[in-house]
C-alpha cells in the first residue's frame with residue numbers, strides 16, 4: 092500500500108477534528124449501507140453515492156451559519172447528513188417509505204428539509220444552480236444576511252443555465268457560493284473529454300466572479316476556503332466560486348460498470364488521498380485519539396446507520412391516498 | 428453469527444444475474460470496499476464490493492453460475508473469532524416491505540369509477556354584486572392595475588422579466604410600476620429566460636412571490652424545465668414541505684404577421700401538467716380578477732395573455748378588492764341549440780359566431796372557461812346536457828388540444844345527452860405562415876365556428 096503523505100499538523104482543535112471525522116464517517120457508512128440496501132432491492136431506481144467526496148460538504152458545513160441555505164443535485168445524501176438531517180428520514184426516503192423526508196414521494200434524488208434549510212435534491216443536471224441563486228435572491232431581498240451554498244458537478248458546469256446564473260448573480264450581487272464538486276467525471280465522461288477549459292472556477296472571471304480551486308480531499312482546506320467564500324458573500328460583495336477537487340470512489344450510480352477508468356486510478360486515490368484517513372492521521376499524530384477511540388466512534392456510527400436502515404425497512408409504504416396529496420398547496424387535485 | 432452475503436441488484440431492472448468470477452477465496456480477509464466478485468447483470472459486468480469486514484467463510488455459489496436470483500445468499504462472511512462451522516443465519520429478510528395490516532385503498536377517481544353523468548351543480552354566482560359601479564378599461568390596464576394592487580398589498584410580490592422596468596414593458600403591461608415600486612421590486616433581467624425563470628423559482632422556494640413576465644410565451648420554451656420540473660413538481664417531491672407560489676405571465680398565441688416562431692398557443696401544453704394552474708382570460712374584468720387571484724395563489728400559475736386583446740376595452744367593476752376564483756367558467760351568452768366552449772381570444776371568435784348564428788335562428792350558448800386548470804367541467808356538462816350539442820373553439824393546434832380533452836370528457840360523462848359528435852375548432856395543424864393570405868387561412872375564424880355549429884345542428 093502506498094503511504095499517504097504525512098500531513099503537517101495544522102492549527103485545529105481536537106474537538107473540531109473529531110467532529111469532522113465523525114461527520115465524514117457517518118456519510119461513508121451511510122452510503123455503504125445504502126449500497127447494500129440497493130443490492131437487496133430495498134432501494135429502487137437511481138442511487139448516487141457520495142463515497143470519496145465527504146470532505147466537501149463536511150468542510151463547507153463547518154463554514155456555514157445557522158439559517159444559511161444549501162441546494163444540490165441528485166448526489167445529495169451526504170449534503171443532507173452534513174446539514175443535520177436525520178439519517179432515518181433520509182434512508183426511509185431512499186426506500187420509498189412513509190417515514191422518509193418526502194414521505195416516499197421524492198426518492199433518493201428529490202429530498203428536502205425546510206427545517207434544515209436544505210432545498211433539494213434536484214434530478215436535472217444544472218437546474219439547482221439558478222434555483223440556488225434564487226434562494227440567495229430571496230435572502231438579499233429580505234436583507235437577512237444569509238448565504239446559499241449551491242453545489243453542482245463538473246458535468247453540470249457545462250450547462251448554459253450555469254452561466255446565465257453567474258451573470259445575474261454577479262449583476263445583482265447575490266450572496267451565493269457556487270460550489271463545483273469536481274469529482275473528475277460526469278457519468279463516464281472525464282473533465283478532459285468534456286472541455287478544454289484548464290479550470291472550471293476561472294470561467295467565473297468572464298462574469299466578474301471571484302473564486303478559487305480547493306483540495307477537496309482535505310477537509311480543513313475546504314473549510315478554510317469556505318470561510319473565505321462565506322465572508323465574501325456576507326459582506327455583500329456578491330457570489331463566489333469554489334471549485335473543490337474531489338473524487339468519487341463508486342460508480343456514477345448503482346448500475347455503473349465503471350469501464351471509463353482503471354481500478355488502479357480509484358485505488359490510488361483511496362490509498363493516498365482518502366479524506367477520512369487524512370483526518371484519522373491528524374488525530375493519531377496529534378495524540379488526540381487512539382485506535383481504540385476511533386474504533387469506538389466507528390461503532391457508534393455503525394449503530395446510527397443500522398438504526399436508520401432498520402427504520403427504513405420497517406417504515407410502511409405511504410398510504411395509497413398519498414398519491415393525490417401535495418399536488419397543490421391549497422386544494423385537492425381536480426378530476427374530470 | 429456469520430453474515431450472509433447476498434446476490435445484489437446492480438441495476439434498476441436486474442432480477443437475476445451471473446456470478447461471473449470470484450475475486451476472493453474462502454479464508455480471505457476482506458474490508459469494506461474490497462471487490463468480492465464480478466457479476467453480470469442485464470446491462471453489464473459489474474464489480475461487487477464488500478460492505479462489512481470479516482473473513483470469507485464459505486462461497487455458496489460457484490463462479491460461472493448463471494440465473495442467480497437477487498437476494499440469494501452467495502457467501503458467508505465471518506466476524507472476528509468465528510469459524511466456518513458457525514451456524515448460518517436464517518434466510519435474510521425478504522426485500523419486500525413488511526406487509527402488516529392491509530392498506531386502505533386509495534380513494535382515486537379512475538376513469539372506470541367516474542360517474543357517467545350528470546354534472547354536479549355548476550357555480551352560477553355572479554362575479555360581482557348587482558349594481559356595482561363599472562368603468563371601461565383595456566385588458567392592458569386591467570393587468571397593470573391587478574399587479575400594482577397586489578404589490579401594494581404584499582411586500583413579497585415582485586415583477587421580473589425583460590424590459591419590464593425602465594422600458595415600461597415590451598407591451599407596456601408594467602407601465603409605471605418601476606416608478607411606483609422601485610428597482611428592488613421591478614427587476615429588468617438580461618435576456619436569459621432559462622436562468623431567470625430558475626432564479627424566480629428559487630426565490631419562490633425562499634419565501635417570495637415572484638411574477639415572471641415572459642416577453643412572449645414563445646420564449647418560455649427556454650425556461651420550460653424550470654416551469655415544469657422545478658416549479659410544478661417540487662411541492663409533490665418534497666412531501667408538501669416547499670413549493671413555488673408564483674406567476675408566469677405574458678402574451679401567448681398568434682399576434683399578427685410575426686411568423687411561426689412568435690405565434691403559438693401553449694394552452695394545452697401547460698394545461699396538461701399537474702401542479703400548475705393555468706389561466707387564459709378573455710375580458711379585462713377577468714384579466715384583473717384572475718390576475719389578483721393568481722398572485723395570491725400558493726401554487727405556480729401560468730397566466731396566458733393575448734397581444735391582440737391587450738388593447739380591447741371592457742367593463743370592469745369598481746371594487747376595493749376584486750378577485751375571481753379559479754375553476755369557474757363564465758357564460759357570456761345563454762342559448763339553447765348548441766354549446767360553444769372556448770377561452771382566451773377564442774371567446775371573441777365564438778361570440779362573433781353566436782351573433783351570426785342568431786341571425787340564422789340558431790341559439791348558441793357561449794362558455795368562457797377562463798381557467799384551464801382547474802377546469803369548470805360542471806358548467807360545460809350542464810350546458811351540453813341542455814343543448815345536446817357542443818363545439819369547442821381554441822387557437823392552438825388540433826392534436827392533444829383542450830377541445831380533444833373536453834370531447835373525451837363529454838363523451839364519458841354525458842354520452843347519452845349528445846345528439847351529434849363534438850367538433851373541435853382549432854388553429855390549423857401547421858407552423859404559422861408569414862404571408863398574409865396564408866396566415867389568415869391558418870388562424871381560426873368565426874366562420875369556421877359557424878360552419879361547425881351548423882354541422883352539429885344538422886343545418
Ligand SMILES: Cc1ncc(C[n+]2csc(CCOP(=O)(O)OP(=O)(O)O)c2C)c(N)n1
Nearest residue numbers: 166214215216244245246247274276277278
Ligand atoms: C439535463 C440533464 N441531462 C442529463 C442527465 C443525465 N445525467 C444525470 S447525472 C449526469 C452526469 C453529471 O455529472 P456531474 O455534474 O459531474 O455530477 P456528478 O454525478 O459527478 O456528481 C448525467 C449526464 C440529467 N439528469 N439531466
Ligand SMILES: [Mg+2]
Nearest residue numbers: 244245276277
Ligand atoms: Mg462529476
